[in-house]
Amino acid sequence: MLLRLSDEQQLLLESLDELLARVVTPEYVARIDREHRPPLEFEEAMAEAGFSMLGVPEEFGGTPIDNVTLSIISQRVARAGLATGYGSSILQVGDILEFGTAEQQKAIIDHLSHNTWAFCLGFTEPGAGSDNASLRTTAVHKNGKITFNGVKTLITSAQIAPYILLMARDPEVEDQRKAISMYLIPMDTPGISVSPIEKIAWHLTDTNEVFLDNVVTDESALVGVKGNGFKQLMRNFEMERIV
Secondary structure (H helix, E strand, O other), X not given: OOOOOOHHHHHHHHHHHHHHHHHOOHHHHHHHHHOOOOOHHHXXXXXXXXHHHEOOOHHHOOXXXXXXXXXXXXXXXXXXXXXXXXXXXXXXXXXXXXXXXHHHHHHHHHHHOOOOOOEEEEOOEOOEOOOHHHOOOEEEEEOOEEEEEEEEEEEEOOOOOOEEEEEEEOOOOOOHHHHEEEEEEEOOOOOEEEXXXXXXXXXXXXXXXXXXXXXXXXXXXXXXXXXOHHHHHHHHHHHHHHO
């Protein structure tokens, strides 16, 4: 397939290339890799230039663009040395914009406009990756409250993200497919703790275990429809896997 860039795409990519050449130098990438820290300066520059809101619908203050353009942006950022998904913020927040409440959407968009990491994704567990039937973190709904218990592992950016988008199951629902729901929870909620995982590479993002010990929230933490969590998450993975 022959891919020809439109004039709008060309202008956008020229602006991105200028930002990358100015901020993401080889020396910069090497330094933050040695320091084992994310590219915060790059994230701030992307937010200031409006790139962090690309792909976000206009009603949320963003600029809609197509998936091809999002993929090219991610490719350019990766080519500069930041091959960790920093190119397209919309990939991290698509679930909230599609399924979240107005309050959840506002909280995430307010953060996204200044930073590219609005939340970490609490999906993978020590005994469960893409196999949702093995997911063991529980969400017990009772008297208008939800109590969470469990462990998540290999969680990216849990040390810097203000929220966790958590996948958890209702232990009272026998049907595996209908037991899992999606929740948005502030990381400073009592009972949540983070333990960094040491790695031999990929130091530009922190990778962690996240422990949930009797974490209690209101029912308003639910994202979308109860029991549709895994189906909602797969919608986001469609584009994320391409990038």
